[in-house]
Amino acid sequence: MIRDTIKAAQISSMKSGDKQRLAAVRLILAKIKDRDIELRTGAAPTDDDAMVIEVLQKMVKQRRESIQLFEQGGRPEKAEEEKAELAVIEDFLPQQMSEADTKAAIEAIKAETGAGGLKDMGKVMAELKARHGSVLDMGKASGWVKEALA
Incomplete structure (x- = not known):
C-alpha cells in the first residue's frame, strides 16, 4: 500500500537526516490524516490507495500552481522549495500515462x-x-x- 511506503520513507528520512525530504513526507502524511478524518464523517471509506493517490494528485496540482505564482512574483527561492516538495510527492505517485x-x-x-x-x-x-x-x-x-x- 502507498500509505505504508510513505511511512517507511518517513523513517528512512529520519535515519538519514534528510530534513527537507522528512518535512515533505510529514506534510504528505498530515494531508492523508486530514482526509481520513473527513471520510470518517462522510460516506463509507473507499479504496485506501485510491484515496492516497487522490490526495497526492491534489498536492501536486497545488505545488505546480505555487511554483508558477512564485516565479511570476520574483521569488525563485520559494519556487525551488516547492519544486523540492513536488519531487518528493511525485516519488509516491504511480507512473503517469504518456x-x-x-x-x-x-x-x-x-x-x-x-x-x-x-x-x-x-x-x-x-x-x-x-x-x-x-x-x-x-x-x-x-x-x-x-x-x-x-
Whole structure:
C-alpha cells in the first residue's frame, strides 16, 4: 500500500537526516490524516490507495500552481522549495500515462461511447477518470478530450 511506503520513507528520512525530504513526507502524511478524518464523517471509506493517490494528485496540482505564482512574483527561492516538495510527492505517485497512451485511451472511449461532439465531453471524462484516474493528470486530459471531440 502507498500509505505504508510513505511511512517507511518517513523513517528512512529520519535515519538519514534528510530534513527537507522528512518535512515533505510529514506534510504528505498530515494531508492523508486530514482526509481520513473527513471520510470518517462522510460516506463509507473507499479504496485506501485510491484515496492516497487522490490526495497526492491534489498536492501536486497545488505545488505546480505555487511554483508558477512564485516565479511570476520574483521569488525563485520559494519556487525551488516547492519544486523540492513536488519531487518528493511525485516519488509516491504511480507512473503517469504518456500523452500518446492517454490520447489512445481517449479515442477508445470516444468510440465505445459514440461521443461525437463537445456535448459528450462529460461522458468521456467520467469514463476516462473511472478507468485511468489514478495514473492520469485530469487537467491535461481535459484539454486532449476537448481537442478530440472538437
